[in-house]
Each structure stands twice: as C-alpha cells, then as structure tokens.
Amino acid sequence: MTAKPPTPADLALSDAVGRGDADAARAALRAGADRERCDGQGRTPLLLAALADRVAVAEVLVGAGADVNAQDARDDSTWLVTGVTGSVAMMRTLLPGGPDVTLTNRFGGVSVVPASERGHVAYVRAVLAETDIDVDHVNRLGWTALLEAVVLGDGGRAHQDVVAALLAAGADPALSDGDGVTARAHAERRGFEAVADLLRRAESQGGEGPRAGGGGR
Structure with missing residues (x-):
C-alpha cells in the first residue's frame, strides 16, 4: 500500500x-x-x-x-x-x-547505557535520580552501564563521575561481562586507576559506591 x-x-x-x-x-x-x-x-x-x-x-x-x-x-x-x-x-x-524507560535500542540497551559510554555525566545523574530506570540493565553484548563506562570509556574525569554516579545509584560492581570479567578488572587492565579505585571501594562497601561530586543532577 x-x-x-x-x-x-x-x-x-x-x-x-x-x-x-x-x-x-x-x-x-x-x-x-x-x-x-x-x-x-x-x-x-x-x-x-x-x-x-x-x-x-x-x-x-x-x-x-x-x-x-x-x-x-x-x-x-x-x-x-x-x-x-x-x-x-x-x-x-x-x-x-x-x-x-524499559525500551531498548538495537543493542538491547536502555538509555543510561549509551549515556554512560559517552560520559554524559549530567544526563546519567538526572536519569537515575528522576526515573526508575534499571541501573543494572544488561544489553545484548552482556554489558551494564557500569561496564560500558569502563570498557568503552577513556578513564577520564567524565567517565570517573559516571562510574561514581552509577555506583551511588546502586549499580552492582560485581556484575561481570559474558567472559566473567568485572568492571574493576577491565579498569585495571586498561590502566584506569582512578576508576578502578572507585570500584574497589564500592566492592569493599558491599556495592554502595561514593557519591559523584560536583555538577547538578
């Protein structure tokens, strides 16, 4: 027609x-x-x-x-x-x-996943604070927002703040990818020491991460 x-x-x-x-x-x-x-x-x-x-x-x-x-x-x-x-x-x-907020893109991710990958700090904070989006949603690649922030991020300040925001919202640092590798292990392998430290502290606190500093929600 x-x-x-x-x-x-x-x-x-x-x-x-x-x-x-x-x-x-x-x-x-x-x-x-x-x-x-x-x-x-x-x-x-x-x-x-x-x-x-x-x-x-x-x-x-x-x-x-x-x-x-x-x-x-x-x-x-x-x-x-x-x-x-x-x-x-x-x-x-x-x-x-x-x-x-449960709709998924062609990679099987909800909106917080690509936002975390791209280091959109203000967006990640806002969507976690203002909606009930699943912070631990797993996409078709087997990655959560936390894993994407590490695996596809650059380890810089923006991705550090994204990781901190995800952890503060209850993201589970123990969740691993399809190969059994955690976000912390990925951070250590890539030399992202500041990110790895955030994840170590979250693991030691039973998954509750530090609050992301600076900026608005």
Whole structure:
C-alpha cells in the first residue's frame, strides 16, 4: 500500500522541526499536521526534534500528545535518543509524555547505557535520580552501564563521575561481562586507576559506591 503523500501542514511541521521553530510547529499542528507521520526511516517529528535537540519544538509536540515511545527502523525512540545526545533538557521535556524507560535500542540497551559510554555525566545523574530506570540493565553484548563506562570509556574525569554516579545509584560492581570479567578488572587492565579505585571501594562497601561530586543532577 502506497503511503499517503504529505499534506502542506505535514511539510510545514517537518520544516518547523528542522528549523527549531516552536511557533511554526504549533501552527502546523493547528492546521492538521500529522504528529506521528514518519519519514523514510520511520522517524516521527518528535524523534527528529530529539535528534537535533530542538527542545522547544519537542515541548509543543509532547503537549499535543505525540508518542514519546515510537521507535524507528533502527529501534531508536525519542527517549533512547536522549541517552545518546545526553540532553537533560530534552529528557525532562519528554517526562510528561510518559516515556517507557524499559525500551531498548538495537543493542538491547536502555538509555543510561549509551549515556554512560559517552560520559554524559549530567544526563546519567538526572536519569537515575528522576526515573526508575534499571541501573543494572544488561544489553545484548552482556554489558551494564557500569561496564560500558569502563570498557568503552577513556578513564577520564567524565567517565570517573559516571562510574561514581552509577555506583551511588546502586549499580552492582560485581556484575561481570559474558567472559566473567568485572568492571574493576577491565579498569585495571586498561590502566584506569582512578576508576578502578572507585570500584574497589564500592566492592569493599558491599556495592554502595561514593557519591559523584560536583555538577547538578
């Protein structure tokens, strides 16, 4: 079945998202734009707004009832994208829409996993504090957010703070990857002494890590 061609209002909404124009997005919706119309990759206007971090436009779409959980051809949802971009503002904009924090990306990870890999400290702190996301979720690679922060991180300050935030939120330092290697063992192998020290202290305290220092939630 051939998809219906976009209406002028649909095109106006797409243009508004691309430009980050919230007023134009609001006008397009009033004119009858389909807030769930997908592009060739299955991406809704809200998902495109999240990818470009168009927060004001996203606020309009969420307020209009746009689906925050719709997933595209790559299994990305608006919520999952925030873990990649690290946008705390977008994350908070989506919360009123009732995002499903258990949705997984094509690697089987929830949003805190890619955020930890990328060293998005403020996002990791915020998503752990403001949602009930599973801090010990295991993706298809057999890695938790804690393991990704070590295995795919650089051991620098941002990843140290991510590790501290995950531990403070109750992440289990004893969980190992598919080969039985823990985050601490990975940190030691890679010479990430500051990270390894955080994990050693967490293990000695029965899994309760130190609070991440500095910055906001």
